[in-house]
Amino acid sequence: MTPNAVSSVPLQESPRPHRGLAIRGALLLLIGLVEGALLLFAFRIPNITTQEMLIALAAFLLVDGAVALFDAAAAGNRGSLVGEGIVSVAAGVAIFMSGSLWRPRIFPVWAIVTGLLEIVQARTPGGRTPGRLAAAIVSVLYGVFALVGPVHDRAVLILVAATFAVIAGGLRLSGALRSR
DSSP states (O other): OOTTOOOOSOOOOOSHHHHHHHHHHHHHHHHHHHHHHHHHHHHHOTTOOHHHHHHHHHHHHHHHHHHHHHHHHHTTOOHHHHHHHHHHHHHHHHHHHSOTTTHHHHHHHHHHHHHHHHHHHHTSGGGOOTTHHHHHHHHHHHHHHHHHSSOOOHHHHHHHHHHHHHHHHHHHHHHHHHTO
């Protein structure tokens, strides 16, 4: 091959940008299943309270934020992904630090903010993956419903949050896997 020869093989996009999305989707799916299971156990084992469920949620948010920040660093600092990471870490810390009145409201606010940031990310050339936009829209809709919807019972809100997490996590994960 001469130095001026051009390869006719098209360059493929690295699967690396979608790895973080797949990990975050799997984490969201997992926290949805864990929260749903803890809620079901709460009826049989009264010692499991919303406190433990919120601690599991805070741990998820911290890990999700760390994965988003590492993914952003590996991808060359994508702005909205950095924003998602910072918002996730801040929400996780806020759940640990805030009073019991505000804890259940932090996750829906997180869902709205990260959903909006993910809509921005889904519109960028590197962020277009199947299911990402749908997951972002589901995230925003869940957050709005949980904050201003007709349901205010904590158990029902946790069940709605778990359902959201399973749906949005599944959309993220399947989108990332399909785009490989």
